[in-house]
Amino acid sequence: PINQAALNLIRLLSAYQLQKADVSHDLLSPFWSASTKESDARAMLDAKMREKLPMQFTLQRFMEFAEQQHDNGLGISGLLTHLRAASAVPTKKAMPSNWAQILTNLLTALNWPGERNISSLEYQAVNAWKKALQQMAKLDVLGKTLSIAEAAHLIQQICTEQVFQAETEHESAIQILGIMEALSAPVDAMWCMNMNDHIWPPPARPNPLLPASIQRAAALPNADNSVQAAFAATIHQRLLHSAKHIVFSSSKTEGESQLRASPLMKDVVMIEADMPLAETLAEQLSHAGNADLTTIDDHIAPAVQVGDHVSGGTGLLKAQAICPAWAFYQYRLAAKALKTPTSGLDSMERGSLVHDVLERFWRKRHFADLRDMSEADFSQALIAAIQSTLQAFAAESSVASPTVLELEHERLSKLIGDWLQFEKTRGVAFNIVACEAEKQVQICGIEVTLKIDRIHQLESGGLVFVDYKTGQIPKTKSWGEDRITEPQLPIYAAFYAEDIAQVAGVYFGMVKIAEHAFSGVGEENFEAEPDKRKPAFTKAFIDWQHLLMHWKTSIEEIAEEIKAGESAVRFNDESELVYCEVIPLLRLPERKLQFERFQGEKA
Numbered sequence: 001p002i003n004q005a006a007l008n009l010i011r012l013l014s015a016y017q018l019q020k021a022d023v024s025h026d027l028l029s030p031f032w033s034a035s036t037k038e039s040d041a042r043a044m045l046d047a048k049m050r051e052k053l054p055m056q057f058t059l060q061r062f063m064e065f066a067e068q069q070h071d072n073g074l075g076i077s078g079l080l081t082h083l084r085a086a087s088a089v090p091t092k093k094a095m096p097s098n099w100a101q102i103l104t105n106l107l108t109a110l111n112w113p114g115e116r117n118i119s120s121l122e123y124q125a126v127n128a129w130k131k132a133l134q135q136m137a138k139l140d141v142l143g144k145t146l147s148i149a150e151a152a153h154l155i156q157q158i159c160t161e162q163v164f165q166a167e168t169e170h171e172s173a174i175q176i177l178g179i180m181e182a183l184s185a186p187v188d189a190m191w192c193m194n195m196n197d198h199i200w201p202p203p204a205r206p207n208p209l210l211p212a213s214i215q216r217a218a219a220l221p222n223a224d225n226s227v228q229a230a231f232a233a234t235i236h237q238r239l240l241h242s243a244k245h246i247v248f249s250s251s252k253t254e255g256e257s258q259l260r261a262s263p264l265m266k267d268v269v270m271i272e273a274d275m276p277l278a279e280t281l282a283e284q285l286s287h288a289g290n291a292d293l294t295t296i297d298d299h300i301a302p303a304v305q306v307g308d309h310v311s312g313g314t315g316l317l318k319a320q321a322i323c324p325a326w327a328f329y330q331y332r333l334a335a336k337a338l339k340t341p342t343s344g345l346d347s348m349e350r351g352s353l354v355h356d357v358l359e360r361f362w363r364k365r366h367f368a369d370l371r372d373m374s375e376a377d378f379s380q381a382l383i384a385a386i387q388s389t390l391q392a393f394a395a396e397s398s399v400a401s402p403t404v405l406e407l408e409h410e411r412l413s414k415l416i417g418d419w420l421q422f423e424k425t426r427g428v429a430f431n432i433v434a435c436e437a438e439k440q441v442q443i444c445g446i447e448v449t450l451k452i453d454r455i456h457q458l459e460s461g462g463l464v465f466v467d468y469k470t471g472q473i474p475k476t477k478s479w480g481e482d483r484i485t486e487p488q489l490p491i492y493a494a495f496y497a498e499d500i501a502q503v504a505g506v507y508f509g510m511v512k513i514a515e516h517a518f519s520g521v522g523e524e525n526f527e528a529e530p531d532k533r534k535p536a537f538t539k540a541f542i543d544w545q546h547l548l549m550h551w552k553t554s555i556e557e558i559a560e561e562i563k564a565g566e567s568a569v570r571f572n573d574e575s576e577l578v579y580c581e582v583i584p585l586l587r588l589p590e591r592k593l594q595f596e597r598f599q600g601e602k603a
Helices: 002-014 020-027 039-052 059-071 077-087 096-109 120-142 148-161 212-217 225-240 281-285 314-322 324-332 347-361 367-372 375-396 402-426 488-495 536-540 544-564 588-602
Strands: 187-192 243-248 430-443 446-458 463-469 503-510 517-522
Touching: 002 020, 002 096, 002 120, 002 148, 020 039, 039 059, 039 077, 059 077, 077 096, 096 120, 096 148, 120 148, 314 324, 314 446, 314 488, 314 544, 347 375, 347 402, 347 430, 347 446, 347 463, 367 402, 375 402, 430 488, 430 544, 446 488, 446 503, 446 544, 463 488, 488 503, 488 544
Parallel strands: 187 243, 463 503
Antiparallel strands: 430 446, 446 463, 503 517
């Protein structure tokens, strides 16, 4: 790793365009610059870089970005100092021997191998790096000058071809070896895996540059199956005498294919008893004899006290309804996943642009304005909304190039133009009350910030809440259940208006090419007879007001759970965790294993 870090740093200085993932890896490396003092700040720089920079950028652009973050209070002065020092090292075309010294100067300027004291293994690796540079210096005999990119490629090739095995004080208790390495010395026990007939004996692979008949006649290795069988039989006998305890295992299936064991295993006794399963660390520690250990329930977190702030808004209540542990880790402990680098705009950014364009279009406009617009006025208003949106986005972030923004302009013009024509054709008259409306409400003592894409008022006076969606239609089945796992719109309906009777409906506005629709429920759904109502969950409620009261009660029960600290790993459908950013903290594989073993004990 210490030498790989050196190669990565050389590529950092030699590449014309840097890849965001490579720079992220370098920032988290402990082998250069102020790696101990600034480790947290460099991790924060990595997180900000994932949000603000495009997939590819130059070293100069990265340094400018890092300087901006430093000016904003991020403590990365050492990192900037070392990058500036390395950038000042001359890197013109030179002979290989000169490059050996230049690369050393570059790494010294970057403070490689870091602040901390290196271990014995790392010290040996650094010495191997110096030998690689010495090999590079000997290539002056070729009489060719190299650019920095060529020098970086050359030293990478030399390191790849160099055999390195560090001296160790202690042998590892468990070694994973190839079939030939396993014969080097006797061991206490051995487990030979993949002993299937298509793998052992190994299939013949004759040299394609020599006549096959000559290879078979000379019994060369890999010449034919008989040679391979004889070779495997010899190795197999050695394996049988390499340890006191030996286990051979083979796979029964691979995908849908049935596999067979190697014929060399025919005389090996089959193990009849079940192999003991490996125990988790928790299971090992909980064995009898550990009297000092205390068992506690880990599904209750500290209760929310009066005056405590819990961030997350409607997302917090949704996560709590799906899996309480998700809500606790992601919202109360503020754990979240880093943004995954993408080329251009990701789906979340594209969705945000759609929201922003629609908000700008509806400013100071109502349905009557859309209905009465001429085609030219409509086109002009839409283009103005798109342009102001993209300009604001470009001023905040540089993740998208001008070309990408041009393509996005075309997409938004087509998508939102079609959506607005759909609304016009639909003919439901309304007046806009607010777009991107924010309001803080108290739900059982928990402050929740509501941000509603659109609120409009019907001719009847009722308020309708609309949440734009550009992806899949959210599942609303849980709206009729005690535990609402898609609570965003029900929260708006139950807690936004001072008088719940003012609310006339809640809908997802599905802004999708050729799939425009409003999906939701409102007063009009209760005009039909109960047996004929849609969606199906509305059949269980007398009228619209009873459904609103059900939503209010259900959401308040979820809020009470949060206040009490309920944080168990409990969910009905694992597919609902698709947007959970803290899945590793839920330890699902371990819990499944414990559940399976518990069921086995009961059986």
